[in-house]
Amino acid sequence: MREGHHVSVVTTSEEVLTACSSTPPDLVVIDLVAPRGQAFEVCRRLKDQPTTRFIPVIIVTSQTDRHDRLAGLHAGADDFLSKPFDTMELHARIQSLVKLKRYTDELESAEAVILGLGATIEARDPTTQGHCERLASYATSLGKSLGLDDTDLGALGRGGFLHDIGKIAVPDAVLLKDGKLDQTEVRVMRAHPVVGDALCAGLRSLNSVRPIVRHHHERLDGSGYPDGLRSGAVPLLAQIVGIVDVYDALTSDRPYHTACPREEAVDVLSKEASKGWRDRALVDAFVGILDPPA
Ligand SMILES: [Fe+2]
Numbered sequence: 001m002r003e004g005h006h007v008s009v010v011t012t013s014e015e016v017l018t019a020c021s022s023t024p025p026d027l028v029v030i031d032l033v034a035p036r037g038q039a040f041e042v043c044r045r046l047k048d049q050p051t052t053r054f055i056p057v058i059i060v061t062s063q064t065d066r067h068d069r070l071a072g073l074h075a076g077a078d079d080f081l082s083k084p085f086d087t088m089e090l091h092a093r094i095q096s097l098v099k100l101k102r103y104t105d106e107l108e109s110a111e112a113v114i115l116g117l118g119a120t121i122e123a124r125d126p127t128t129q130g131h132c133e134r135l136a137s138y139a140t141s142l143g144k145s146l147g148l149d150d151t152d153l154g155a156l157g158r159g160g161f162l163h164d165i166g167k168i169a170v171p172d173a174v175l176l177k178d179g180k181l182d183q184t185e186v187r188v189m190r191a192h193p194v195v196g197d198a199l200c201a202g203l204r205s206l207n208s209v210r211p212i213v214r215h216h217h218e219r220l221d222g223s224g225y226p227d228g229l230r231s232g233a234v235p236l237l238a239q240i241v242g243i244v245d246v247y248d249a250l251t252s253d254r255p256y257h258t259a260c261p262r263e264e265a266v267d268v269l270s271k272e273a274s275k276g277w278r279d280r281a282l283v284d285a286f287v288g289i290l291d292p293p294a
Pocket residue numbers: 163164192216217
């Protein structure tokens with residue numbers, strides 16, 4: 001108000017959650033005069049929901065109660081203020097948390113732009129429709145069956161979506177060509193992992209996705225691209241996306257071939273494992289998660 005903030009005051013937990021979902025504020029201040037358990041629960045619910053989890057929460061306590069602070073930290077609170085509080089201190093804390101929130105907002109919108117670019121690749125080529133979603137879904141299912149943790153599963157989901165983002169630099173004449181690519185066209189096409197990696201490099205939040213974007217066309221015998229990595233040097237998540245990418249490309253209609261049956265695609269992957277291109281255990285694990293033939 002006096003400091004230029006717009007302030008809304010609500011009195012019940014449900015009102016806080018409804019207000020934060022409909023018009024997300026830059027900051028929430030929860031006064032612990034409310035029943036304590038309820039105040040912490042509101043904080044926890046705000047931090048659990050993807051749409052509200054980045055809203056900073058300050059909890060105001062009537063005294064420096066260690067128990068309250070611990071409960072607040074467990075609920076995900078970002079800061080605490082003890083009553084009676086110094087208004088200058090309150091203002092300073094609000095300023096710093098709001099500044100942090102602005103950075104997060106900027107990063108989130110930058111990430112949304114990159115994810116949107118991923119979708120445009122698919123939109124340019126009608127024959128690849130649903131490819132990114134299917135890849136993200138296959139890759140995370142395979143990751144789950146291998147017992148990978150949530151961080152890796154998140155990277156597989158986004159990596160499935162963004163793996164071909166570098167194709168934004170491939171002209172339609174090459175991307176949509178109905179026939180064999182010549183040498184120059186192959187070179188242009190094969191640049192897409194490096195271009196994609198460079199695109200994602202500007203965002204630290206995409207760091208875990210970059211190895212997938214760059215290395216999903218590597219082969220374990222070193223005959224892949226762009227870096228000709230061998231065996232263990234090919235990141236596991238990139239190997240996973242590489243396998244599901246080949247499977248999905250074979251089982252969908254493309255400009256250069258019609259969809260082949262599941263068994264044929266599995267056979268191709270198995271042959272690639274025999275040639276030393278793919279990890280046999282990973283290919284077997286992937287075949288294990290495919291639905292049995294109808
Ligand atoms: Fe690719």
